[in-house]
Amino acid sequence: MTESKPEKEHLHIFVNRRRFDEADGVRPEMTGAQIAALVEVPADNAVVKLETEHGLRDIPVTETVHIKNGMHFLVTRKVVEGGYESRTH
């Protein structure tokens, strides 16, 4: 009788609700900049946040994060422009 071994779970994270794994560049340790690059936001324009049970935690682009499977990140942009507006925000 053959015993089935549990399949090793591949390292993966979610950025903006999309799944990324090692083939996409996920590594055991990643900087905020590397996480932002997964969704093609340049480091100088990126705002990276880790979603935790206590809320969002800012991750500076230079900070190294020890990646755990299934972590969720939000990556937003510093530069966001609307169309023509009658007043300045």
Next chain:
Amino acid sequence: MNRERIERELTILRDGGQLAELVVNGEPVVLYRNVPTDGERYGLPAVTDVVVPVPSGYAAAAIDLAGLPAGSPLLPRLKGGTNVQRVVSVDGRQWQLVSYHPHNGGGGPPWDQMKHGFHTYFDHLIAWLHRIC
């Protein structure tokens, strides 16, 4: 409208826990539910539903605009939020579309139909909803 393509794109988000659906009774739109905002720190909603029209000729035509429930307190605080476009009726609610063009000067990359879609447009919605003025 390439319905199969849109459903594939939305499945990517659903697999990551994001509710999003294609609504086609009326003007076709994608309805994203409970999208996180940065509003809480300003006493505004921490999440909101968002609609995005499916452009005629998608995916050759770029996705554009975004809409929140009419009267949302977030609208006047968002980039482009005071430049109102049309109102659409979706899911039994009225939605105000506003002038946000991430692929055309709004801060995102130029539209590339080979890699962009309603799954990547979610990136731009989050960015928009996290730049509250």
